[in-house]
Amino acid sequence: MLSAFATSTLFLVSYLTYHYQVGSVPFEGRGWVRSLYFSVLIPHTILAAAIVPLVLVTLVRALRGRFERHMRIARWTLPLWLYVSVTGVAVYGMLYWL
């Protein structure tokens, strides 16, 4: 989990640096792929913002040895984190390959 956190932090820093320089990349697709793209992108973006404090709280509770409280929040953090990671790759694939 610490490796996942370190990797995610590196990704976030490189992602923000890239978009600070390049700006946002518009989706060129039309028709049903456009609807598909936004139906994946919108929940991904909302949850990507929410996952940052969730992961930090989950991690801090574990590192302080508060495992009961850690497990209560981790039941939400883990599936949401996985969802954000997988849909992030899907959004990337649709944006640059479709």
Ligand code: HEM
């Ligand atoms: C953000 C990072 C982490 C996530 C997403 C995460 C996720 C989880 C999940 C899903 C569970 C099982 C909850 C359940 O059974 O309902 C769990 C349990 C646990 N985690 Fe984490 N974890 C993280 C970081 C850590 C770290 C850094 C430690 C060690 C310091 C740790 C120690 C534990 C322990 C001791 C349990 C209880 C295991 C048991 O009694 O079955 N976790 N965690």
